[in-house]
Amino acid sequence: MLCLAAGxxxxxxxxxxxxxxxxxxxxxxxxxxxARGELALRRSGAAPEAHMEVLARRxxxxxxxx
Amino acid sequence: MTEYTDRYMDALRLxxxxxxxxxxxxxxxxxxxxxxxxxxxxxxxxxQALPEGLPxxxxxxxxxxxxPPDWIDWGVMEQARQFFLDNDVHVxxxxxxxxxxxxxxxxxxxxxxxxxxxxAYPSRRMAETGQFTVYLMQPDAFQAGGRFLPAAQKVRLxxxxxxxxxxxxxxxxxxxxxxxxxxxxxxxxxxxxxLDALHRMGVHITAEGADAxxxxxxxxxxxxxxxxxxxxPDLPAAREFSDRYMVRHMGPSPEGAHxxxxxxxxxxxxxxxxxxxxxxxxxxxxxxxxxSADWLQVPRTRFDSLIGLAPALLGALEWxxxxxxxxxxxxxxxxHLVTMLELSSLTRGRVMHYAIPQELKSDFGVPSKNARWxxxxxxx
Numbered sequence: 001m002l003c004l005a006a007g008x009x010x011x012x013x014x015x016x017x018x019x020x021x022x023x024x025x026x027x028x029x030x031x032x033x034x035a036r037g038e039l040a041l042r043r044s045g046a047a048p049e050a051h052m053e054v055l056a057r058r059x060x061x062x063x064x065x066x
Numbered sequence: 067m068t069e070y071t072d073r074y075m076d077a078l079r080l081x082x083x084x085x086x087x088x089x090x091x092x093x094x095x096x097x098x099x100x101x102x103x104x105x106x107x108x109x110x111x112x113x114q115a116l117p118e119g120l121p122x123x124x125x126x127x128x129x130x131x132x133x134p135p136d137w138i139d140w141g142v143m144e145q146a147r148q149f150f151l152d153n154d155v156h157v158x159x160x161x162x163x164x165x166x167x168x169x170x171x172x173x174x175x176x177x178x179x180x181x182x183x184x185x186a187y188p189s190r191r192m193a194e195t196g197q198f199t200v201y202l203m204q205p206d207a208f209q210a211g212g213r214f215l216p217a218a219q220k221v222r223l224x225x226x227x228x229x230x231x232x233x234x235x236x237x238x239x240x241x242x243x244x245x246x247x248x249x250x251x252x253x254x255x256x257x258x259x260x261l262d263a264l265h266r267m268g269v270h271i272t273a274e275g276a277d278a279x280x281x282x283x284x285x286x287x288x289x290x291x292x293x294x295x296x297x298x299p300d301l302p303a304a305r306e307f308s309d310r311y312m313v314r315h316m317g318p319s320p321e322g323a324h325x326x327x328x329x330x331x332x333x334x335x336x337x338x339x340x341x342x343x344x345x346x347x348x349x350x351x352x353x354x355x356x357x358s359a360d361w362l363q364v365p366r367t368r369f370d371s372l373i374g375l376a377p378a379l380l381g382a383l384e385w386x387x388x389x390x391x392x393x394x395x396x397x398x399x400x401x402h403l404v405t406m407l408e409l410s411s412l413t414r415g416r417v418m419h420y421a422i423p424q425e426l427k428s429d430f431g432v433p434s435k436n437a438r439w440x441x442x443x444x445x446x
């Protein structure tokens with residue numbers, strides 16, 4: 001009986017230790033959120049280049065070449 | 067299809083607007099510009115009798131230009147009006163934040179805008195353009211009682227007078243200011259480049275809507291004195307002309323940067339509070355791209371990366387509109403209200419008169435905000 005209880009306690013303790021090991025600190029949470037945010041912005045905010053940008057680059061090349 | 071070669075475009079640089087130029091020449095020749103301006107102040111609607119005592123040259127010109135071109139397809143014009151009604155906020159936004167910066171990124175156009183008196187006050191310029199577009203899109207724009215044609219008749223003379231002033235004062239390096247190529251270039255900025263901006267903002271537009279909107283601007287171009295034979299006949303041709311024109315002329319200029327600063331300042335004053343101020347430069351940068359924005363010295367802001375989400379937000383709005391007629395009605399009314407507020411904050415309830423300037427302001431520097439008057443120091 002005692003052994004059973006000790007075994008159970010050990011399993012719980014082990015689980016708790018594992019759990020605390022996996023809980024990230026606030027800095028990591030922040031870093032993770034920021035990385036996800038950047039990805040999300042890039043995903044939904046990925047617009048193709050402005051048409052005017054393509055023209056401006058050609059105009060700039062024209063200006064450079066005189 | 068006409069090929070828009072450099073040679074073809076160069077030839078357009080030598081042409082003005084013979085009818086309006088001759089009218090203005092006659093008015094200045096007889097010293098009747100003041101009288102024209104005074105009398106025309108009250109001439110605002112089509113079908114209205116011309117004021118008594120109007121100089122002959124002006125009377126002849128106003129008669130000759132009193133009716134819209136006879137080739138207009140009114141069915142397409144109605145489609146264009148519907149398009150504008152559906153997209154009024156978006157079109158106004160594109161006009162302000164894409165078409166105006168496009169004018170400024172062409173150095174000689176920026177110089178021209180700087181050199182003309184009323185442009186020292188960008189809100190007046192924007193109000194004039196805005197009111198002009200609103201007049202155009204009224205159901206009765208071209209009928210008796212419509213305000214569009216008289217406004218267009220006056221704008222055409224205004225352009226001719228600027229052309230004359232710059233030539234007289236030897237302030238224009240080329241033979242003709244506001245030449246046919248530049249008028250066509252301007253037409254492209256207000257038509258196809260506005261459609262480009264709508265596309266970039268994620269506004270859903272139909273092919274018929276885009277064609278009709280462009281058609282309406284072709285009509286406007288003709289009424290403003292552009293030779294119909296040179297106006298690109300459809301959107302693919304307009305793409306060709308617009309791109310060619312921009313690549314020929316785009317570049318940095320101090321005047322362009324100055325006008326852009328004024329435009330941004332003006333909208334920052336219109337938008338209440340300061341929290342949203344950086345949105346204006348971010349939107350301009352998003353619409354015109356980094357190279358042009360850098361040429362125009364558009365400041366970088368913390369909204370630059372966020373503004374890319376605007377299409378998604380607009381998409382959400384359109385989703386709401388699709389939920390049913392009531393949602394659409396409410397959204398349309400709100401849009402209309404925003405456009406009207408935007409315009410009336412600029413016009414401040416005035417009717418813009420497009421008067422012929424008697425002279426150009428020789429010093430067109432704009433007083434900076436720092437140049438405030440301060441009382442003289444204590445005398446004792």
